[in-house]
Structures are given as C-alpha cells and as structure tokens.
Amino acid sequence: MIEWLKQPWPWYVAGPLIGLTVPALLLIGNKKFGISSSLRHICAACFPSGIHYFKYDWKKETWNLFFVGGIFFGGLIAAQLLANPQPIQVNPNLVTELKGYGITDYSQLIPTEIFNWSSLLQMKGWLLMVLGGFLVGFGTRYAGGCTSGHSITGLSNLQWPSLVATICFMAGGFIMANLILPLILR
Amino acid sequence: MTKNIPDNDFELRSLDATCFNESELVHPYWYNLKYLIVGIVFGIVFVKAEIISWFRIQEMFRLQSFHMYGVIGSAVVVGAISVFLIKKFKIKTIYGEAIHFEEKTFNVGQIYGGLLFGLGWAITGACPGPLFAQIGTGISVTIVTLISAIAGTWVYGWVRNKIPH
Numbered sequence: 001m002i003e004w005l006k007q008p009w010p011w012y013v014a015g016p017l018i019g020l021t022v023p024a025l026l027l028i029g030n031k032k033f034g035i036s037s038s039l040r041h042i043c044a045a046c047f048p049s050g051i052h053y054f055k056y057d058w059k060k061e062t063w064n065l066f067f068v069g070g071i072f073f074g075g076l077i078a079a080q081l082l083a084n085p086q087p088i089q090v091n092p093n094l095v096t097e098l099k100g101y102g103i104t105d106y107s108q109l110i111p112t113e114i115f116n117w118s119s120l121l122q123m124k125g126w127l128l129m130v131l132g133g134f135l136v137g138f139g140t141r142y143a144g145g146c147t148s149g150h151s152i153t154g155l156s157n158l159q160w161p162s163l164v165a166t167i168c169f170m171a172g173g174f175i176m177a178n179l180i181l182p183l184i185l186r
Numbered sequence: 187m188t189k190n191i192p193d194n195d196f197e198l199r200s201l202d203a204t205c206f207n208e209s210e211l212v213h214p215y216w217y218n219l220k221y222l223i224v225g226i227v228f229g230i231v232f233v234k235a236e237i238i239s240w241f242r243i244q245e246m247f248r249l250q251s252f253h254m255y256g257v258i259g260s261a262v263v264v265g266a267i268s269v270f271l272i273k274k275f276k277i278k279t280i281y282g283e284a285i286h287f288e289e290k291t292f293n294v295g296q297i298y299g300g301l302l303f304g305l306g307w308a309i310t311g312a313c314p315g316p317l318f319a320q321i322g323t324g325i326s327v328t329i330v331t332l333i334s335a336i337a338g339t340w341v342y343g344w345v346r347n348k349i350p351h
Contacts (some may be wrong), residue, residue: 017227029281039338067224109236180305
C-alpha cells in the first residue's frame with residue numbers, strides 16, 4: 001500500500017480528489033475553495049497600513065489560513081513519508097531544452113540549479129523568485145482569484161468571468177514559458 | 187482616490203456589509219481544524235501528483251504532457267457535478283445551513299490580472315497553493331517567492347484605485 005502511494009499519482013486520481021475539495025469545503029462550513037485570498041488575509045492581519053482593501057474582518061476568514069497551513073503540512077507529510085525516490089519523469093523534449101540552460105537535476109520538484117538561496121543574488125534567480133512571486137501575488141488579486149478560485153471553483157459553478165480569467169492565466173503562461181522564460185534562462 | 191471599485195474578489199465573501207452569503211454561525215477556533223485536515227489531504231495530492239513541480243508546469247505550457255490538463259479538467263468535472271448536485275437537491279452543510287452560490291461579475295481585472303498571474307505561474311512553476319506545499323516539502327527558498335507574492339498582493343491593494351477594473 002505504502003509502496004503504491006509512493007509512486008507519482010496519475011491525473012485521474014489527483015484531479016477528482018482536487019475536485020472533491022469544492023463540495024468538501026461547502027459541506028463542512030459553507031466555504032468557497034480558493035487559496036490566493038490567504039495572501040490577502042496575511043496582508044490584512046499583518047500590514048493593513050490603512051489601505052481600504054485590507055480593512056475587513058480577516059478573523060472571519062481564519063479558516064482559509066488553517067487550510068493553507070494544512071497544505072504546508074500535507075507537503076511535509078508527502079515529502080517525509082510518501083516521497084518517490086525516483087527523479088521526476090518529464091518529456092524528453094523538455095529535458096533537451098532545459099539541458100541547454102544547464103538544468104539537469106530532476107531530483108527535486110523544482111530545478112535547484114536555478115532556484116536556490118545563492119542564485120537570489122543574481123539577476124536570473126531574482127527574476128525567477130522575486131519577480132515571479134510578485135506577479136503571482138499581484139495578478140491573482142487583480143484577477144480576483146487563482147487556479148483554485150477561478151479555474152476550479154468558478155468553472156465548477158459555470159461562471160463565465162472565471163473562464164475568461166482561466167484563459168488569461170493560460171495565455172500568460174504560454175507567453176512566459178515559450179517566449180520570455182527562454183531569454184531569462186539563457 | 188475615493189473611487190469605489192466593487193470588491194469582486196472571487197475568494198472572499200465576508201467583506202464590508204455585503205456578507206449575505208457567509209456562514210452566519212460562530213464557532214470556536216478549533217472548528218477550523220477540519221479545514222486544516224482538508225488542507226493536509228490537498229497538500230499531499232499536490233505533491234504526489236507533482237502538480238507543484240516546476241517541471242510539470244513547464245510541460246503544460248509547452249503542450250508536452252497531458253498530465254496537468256487531465257488534473258485540472260477532471261477536477262472541474264468533479265467539482266461541477268458536485269455543485270450541480272448540491273443545487274439540485276438543496277444539500278445543506280453539516281450544520282444545517284443552506285449553501286448559496288453567487289454570480290460573478292466581469293471586470294477587466296480578470297484579463298489583466300489573469301495575464302500577469304499566468305506570467306508569474308510559468309516563471310515560478312507555482313500558483314499560491316503550491317507555494318505553501320513546496321515550502322512544506324523542504325524547499326526553503328520558496329519562502330522568498332511566497333513573501334514576494336504577499337508583497338505583490340499588498341501592492342495590488344495599494345494601487346487598486348489607480349488601475350483599470
């Protein structure tokens with residue numbers, strides 16, 4: 001059983017489990033599945049700075065912070081108890097492309113050659129982590145949700161603004177991965 | 187400066203006075219532990235299905251793998267069936283409250299913000315959920331990405347009245 005769990009889980013197991021998060025949160029407390037708003041609650045709780053957008057009763061949203069705390073512990077448990085000892089298997093075309101950028105280590109979930117503490121001092125690492133993170137935080141709030149809030153919860157409820165947002169997420173991703181990221185990594 | 191943009195935040199409902207859809211019940215804090223448990227299960231799925239992997243995200247945006255499309259697509263199908271059943275049979279929460287769904291209004295933020303988030307998603311290989319899971323797996327440097335994402339959220343709140351919605 002444990003051996004089976006340690007293998008990478010196929011999409012048809014993971015996807016439905018993620019989909020079930022939507023009714024699970026609704027049924028146990030009338031909560032809408034969405035993760036990026038946790039970043040807003042952290043701002044509201046720690047640095048409201050008199051900004052109107054952060055003036056709300058974040059304590060009512062504490063459940064969301066428990067939820068993301070759970071995601072942290074889930075990551076911890078999966079890495080400690082259910083880790084797959086094999087390197088991640090990716091498309092050979094991607095392997096060839098990334099090799100050209102000096103990325104050959106597939107032992108972690110992220111390429112440690114470019115995502116590490118010392119690379120933060122270089123332009124490349126700074127762009128990847130600091131600028132990238134900033135875009136994630138700014139963009140999700142501007143869009144009013146992220147992959148969970150729009151692409152999963154919103155689409156599940158057949159909301160067309162969420163479809164627009166999802167298409168834009170994908171468009172931005174395609175532009176970055178195919179046109180801009182190669183320039184950064186080169 | 188006092189321009190009032192309606193708060194169209196998809197994920198947050200208990201704002202200002204318009205909290206009509208929010209659970210009205212008040213519970214002690216330990217009731218929140220059930221969300222912690224859902225989060226743990228969710229985090230394990232994130233790691234085991236490699237959804238939080240930078241490599242999988244790169245494959246997705248290069249159309250080199252079906253994996254991520256399968257995950258998101260099947261999640262939406264299961265989510266949509268669940269929402270349909272909850273509406274159809276008027277299923278209530280475990281506390282007996284009715285479950286409401288609100289209609290979302292469109293604003294251009296979903297386009298501009300969506301594109302910006304997409305750019306960030308493909309650089310970092312993570313949307314907000316995976317950031318927390320990556321840190322949990324021991325990738326300490328993701329803390330920097332998370333802090334930066336919090337900073338991005340803060341700056342959005344700060345400039346919100348000056349950008350198109």
